[in-house]
Amino acid sequence: MIRFSTPLLALGLLLGVSACGGDSASGSTTPADVDVDVRALDGVAWNASSYSATATDGVVTIYGANDSSLPHNLYVQDGDGTQIGDFIDLPTRGSDGTIDVELAPGEYRIVCLIPGHSAMNSALVVD
Numbered sequence: 502m503i504r505f506s507t508p509l510l511a512l513g514l515l516l517g518v519s520a521c522g523g524d525s526a527s528g529s530t531t532p533a534d535v536d537v538d539v540r541a542l543d544g545v546a547w548n549a550s551s552y553s554a555t556a557t558d559g560v561v562t563i564y565g566a567n568d569s570s571l572p573h574n575l576y577v578q579d580g581d582g583t584q585i586g587d588f589i590d591l592p593t594r595g596s597d598g599t600i601d602v603e604l605a606p607g608e609y610r611i612v613c614l615i616p617g618h619s620a621m622n623s624a625l626v627v628d
């Protein structure tokens with residue numbers, strides 16, 4: 502019965518409101534030390550159109566979680582569409598993962614490369 506329709510609601514979940522076992526709420530809890538929290542929502546969408554992060558020693562820690570009913574993956578690309586670092590596979594609702602990616606300050610894209618999911622293309626601004 503809980504539906505994630507806005508990033509604010511998703512954020513609320515991150516702040517510790519636990520899912521009640523409904524059909525769509527994710528039970529995944531964001532790890533403590535991540536710089537970016539990216540969630541796939543129903544409707545083939547990330548939970549934000551733009552993310553920002555501060556690199557620590559040149560590394561950004563990215564957490565990805567699947568809060569939707571479709572399979573997804575999470576890749577970081579530069580402006581030319583070249584993959585940077587590792588990726589996160591998000592095959593089912595509730596799947597998640599964390600990657601450390603070396604990123605210089607600048608703007609990148611967070612994308613899902615599953616065919617038909619090109620709408621899942623958000624900015625990642627690193628400072």
Ligand SMILES: [Cu+2]
Nearest residue numbers: 573613615618
């Ligand atoms: Cu996807």
